[in-house]
Amino acid sequence: MARAPRYLDALNPEQRAAVETLDGPVLVLAGAGTGKTRVLTTRIAHILASGRARAFEILAVTFTNKAAREMRERVETLVGQGAEAMQWLGTFHAISAKILRRHAELAGLKPNFTILDTDDQIRLLKQVLKAENIDDKRWPARALAMRIDGWKNRGLSYAQVPAGEAQSFADGKGAALYALYQERLKILNAVDFGDLLLETLRLFRENPDVLADYHRRFKYILVDEYQDTNTAQYLWLRLIAQGRHNVCCVGDDDQSVYGWRGAEVENILRFEKDFPGARIVRLERNYRSTGHILAAASHLIAHNEGRLGKTLFTDGAEGDRPTVTGVWDSEEEARAIGEDIEQLQRRGHDLEEIAILVRASFQMREFEERFITLGLPYRVIGGPRFYERAEIRDALAYLRCVAQPADDLAFERIVNTPKRGLGDATLQMLHEYGRRENTPLMTSARILVESEEIKARPRATLRALLADFERWRSLIDVKPHHELAEMVLDESGYTEMWRQDKTPEAAGRLENLKELVRAMEPFPDLAGFLEHVSLVMETDEAAGAQKVSIMTLHGAKGLEFETVFLPGWEEGLFPHQRSLDENGRAGLEEERRLAYVGLTRAKRRAKIYFATNRRIHGLWQSTMPSRFIDNLPPAHVEVVEAAGASQYGSYGVSRFANLDSYNSGYDTPGWKRAQSAPRENYAKSAGRDSGRARQPKTIEGEVVGRSSPGSRFAPGARVMHLKFGPGTVAGADGAKLTVDFDKAGRKMVLESFVEAT
């Protein structure tokens, strides 16, 4: 055999096996930080370099656009140019859309079909509910959307929904509503995200010749983040992979954190069964984290059952131990982390290499506030996205109306934006006609405008609007699309509407509109741009300036940082109560995987925090340290005391000696101590800004768990509260007390948080 090509030199033996096993199915179990992206990209490079297939004969599927973009870039650096020829590299949804457009008629669609996003989907469902006279208070469209998505994720058409579940929504109308919704989508020439997969699946099943064509085309198939596939994606993949069986899936069962949106870890566990003779390659050599971090993460995840099991190791240094710090409340947590970061900064650390990973986005605010006062530059990742802003959605609706005349949702959105006197009454009439004649709204409008059904004023306005759209539409092939867009926005009065607007956001909105027009330029035409927009809901955030990243644990998957702060490790928040309530043990294990993901993002420093008190929905509640803290190996973790937090000094070996499992979390030393030991009050650390009255010198009430029986306090009783000071009980409702505080006034507080005086 000839000398191995150079790009293989950089790989370890397992990685190399994963890259070089080209024939037949391969499952790569790639632990965190073991170089899975390198394997995927090198494998593509290897297929290309060895002449096994050309770029357009490789199907490479990812979950996110970001991952797709990264893969493309990395293949490019590996093979020089030519990666742009990889026309089948993309997300499941993007590839499905592409296939579907090629065979739209077979799927009962026109090739210019619209892809609805969640917002459109919900608006459409609201209409369906209304038409069916279902109270959308009791049966919210959002809930129906979730249910339908769930069915679609499982690959179920409305006819396939199991009888029991079909009865589940609005007194037994679940599946029927699903069917009505699909009917509406067909009329609108539209699909939602779930349909992209489902319709492609149906296309393949009903047209074996089409499927065979793709079997011939795709010589090699690669799938990233395989543990995140849902059933529909799995069926899709299995169908396509049946052709040549050259399928390589890369994933890590320990990083499956999207079960709540339909991902089935089972898919990874049953790979061997579905693809007989599959080669399994384990990547266990970690190149990212130092020894202690890796040990802590491994020990934590070992508490999960039903894993394929991997043992990560590193040849690197032991490094610093992850730390666990207890703080008084979320405010102190933010302050402590802020100080840590400032110190790292002073020591010359790169802010880009620091991240704060939270469980839920509400935790972010406290950090933002703190960082603003500190003047610490930060960036929140995962905020509202560019294409979700109202003005962008409006502008896109205009463009959709131009390009896709049957797009009723878009039309409805903008008929009266800006206000032009086309209100509910007019719209109602269009709807009625449309429903009767089965025509899109714009067609209905065109017909009704010729009659006298509509009053003269709105009739004239509507006629003018329709004429505008005609004119714009006639320019599609004449004018460059970004110029056309600008023209539409100006002539429709939309831009003017924001110019007139005096609210402080107006300027930013106009700026966004300009940005939108700019963003259109690189696309070949309007249709191409709209396709991009519906599938790629993102803007490339300009990285650059040195900033600390604040994001959710989910958002951090796939990233790495020198230093990772992990605040909020408290029972109820992390693991999240809802996860436990709704999914029991499976929910807990998914939360634990999330903790594992968090820890393994850290290259050199991982810092865990838990607060004793946290405000949840406006009420202060005392909280327990997370059971995940008990899951950490004492030998690899350092318990750090926040300044003044002396009561945590008792954190010692015993704290970690007992490995708990589900449901027994409340017997751990940490839990017991928290219950029994009356905590000494301590002044807030770092005595700065003592403006607000700090905890008065009192004894905090022992923590009464969730099972607290009726109230210990009768109205009139005098109590002492840690935040609010002394007060008189006005009433009790279970564990909640209404107290008239001497200073703070009437508040609802948790009983466990006050003490009799």
Next chain:
DNA sequence: TGCCTTGCTATTTTT
């Protein structure tokens, strides 16, 4: 048509 009040809810989020 627009403003104000009321009520409700409150993970994770990509496509």
Next chain:
DNA sequence: TAGCAAGGCA
């Protein structure tokens, strides 16, 4: 507590 959505009212 706060933020949003929907309904009522002028």
